[in-house]
Amino acid sequence: MRIGELAERTGASRRLLRYYEEQGLITPERSANGYREYGEAFVDRIAQIRGLLDAGLPTRIIKQVLPCLNTPRALYFPDATPEMIATLERERDRMSDRIRCLAQNRDAISAYLDAVRDGTPPPTEAPIRTGGPVDGTAGRTGVTR
Amino acid sequence: MRIGELAERTGASRRLLRYYEEQGLITPERSANGYREYGEAFVDRIAQIRGLLDAGLPTRIIKQVLPCLNTPRALYFPDATPEMIATLERERDRMSDRIRCLAQNRDAISAYLDAVRDGTPPPTEAPIRTGGPVDGTAGRTGVTR
DNA sequence: ATTGACCTTCACACAGATGTGAGGGTTCGA
DNA sequence: TCGAACCCTCACATCTGTGTGAAGGTCAAT
Structure with missing residues (x-):
């Protein structure tokens, strides 16, 4: 397919697809007239790239990580130098850090939303003083909605 | 403490701490001479902000999310308008997406690293083509190196 | 009183991801 | 053969998170 369809x-x-190419993240074929030609696999590839970008990884890192994730489980490493391995380990750890941070904050948001939906607990009674979470009182009082 | 210590x-x-303040993420006190004065709680707060920034959230979103995560479990919502709730749900979902993406790619990296460390598996059998770069030939032929 | 290490604001600079548009080819259907 | 709808490259613009430095105030120790 051509760039418009992939976009x-x-x-x-389209601009971004060209940018990803310029950054070395993808390398589409070119047909005789110079048009870029993308295979089906690029659809997933782009989704993966965009997901990682959105999760805070710069293209420079994505570029290093992508080759190890070849779609058809192509687990044969072009080089696997010690530096590359070290880089991968570092990035893997950073990703774990990010996951921890995101999960923790997401769970806090969830807890907040749960509490809010539980019929807004009257702030008049029991001003909630900095203690534990939800401190017993406004728990799920059977109200389903 | 003052800005230098917090930094x-x-x-x-220091520049970033002022920037976070300018973006409304934090609001330190000011002492008589105009110096910013931060309490202990800001240490965690800043870590949280930096973690979320690194995970791809823009300050605009962090600003909306932070108040629901008040350190002393201050689960009393200042407003909780329907729009705010919708925003929180949206962001919670986006965070889940990010987590999924990160976990998936991290696990793939881990698998790759495991495979590499497991004495490089012979690529001679089943060349795995699909557009891979090294095209079979010069693969590690069982040579443990 | 001066010095050094803090702090303040302001402002310009930069990189990375993305938008926008100009100027120009190709392809295809009316 | 014309026009629409694609494609190309190039280049400048924008937004965000940062760095850096200038010009100047505060404070503690010498």
Whole structure:
């Protein structure tokens, strides 16, 4: 497919698809007239790239990480130098850090939303003083909604 | 404590601490001479902010999310308008997406690293083509190196 | 009183991801 | 053969998170 279709199917603008190529993240074929030609696999690839970008990884890192994630489980490493391995370990750890941070904050948001939905607990009674979470009182009082 | 100490203890530059304030993420006190004065709680707060920034959230979103995460479990919502609730739900979902993406890619990296460390598996059998770069030939032929 | 290490605001600079548009080819259907 | 709808490259613009430095105030120790 050409760039327009890929853009439509992935939600990435044409500009961005060219940018990802410029950054070495993807390398589409070129047809005789110079048009970029993308295979089906690029749809997933772009989704993966956009997900990682959105999760805070810069293209420079994504570029290093992508080759190890070849779609058809192509687990044969082009080089696997010690530096590359060290880089991968470092990035893996950073990703774990991010996951921890995100999960923790997401759970806090969830807890907040749960509490809010539980019929806004009257702030008049029991001003809630900095103790534990939800401190017993406003728990799920059977009200389903 | 003043900005220098907080910077040192959090790893954020003074410039950034002022920037976070300008973006409305934090609101330190001011002492008589105009110096910013931060309480202990700001150390965690800054760590949280930096973690979320690193995980791809813009300050605009962090600003909306932080108040629901008040350290002393102050679960009494200042407003809780329907729009705010919708925003929180949206962001919670986006965070879940990010977590999924990160976990998936991290696990793939882990798998790759495991495979690499397991004495490089012979690629000679089943060349795995699919557009891979090294095209089979010069693969590690069982040579443990 | 001066020095040094803090602090203040202001402002310009930069990199990375993305938008926008100009100027120009290709392809295809009316 | 024309026009629409694609594609190309190039280049400048924008937004965000940061860095850096200038010009100046505060404070403690010498």
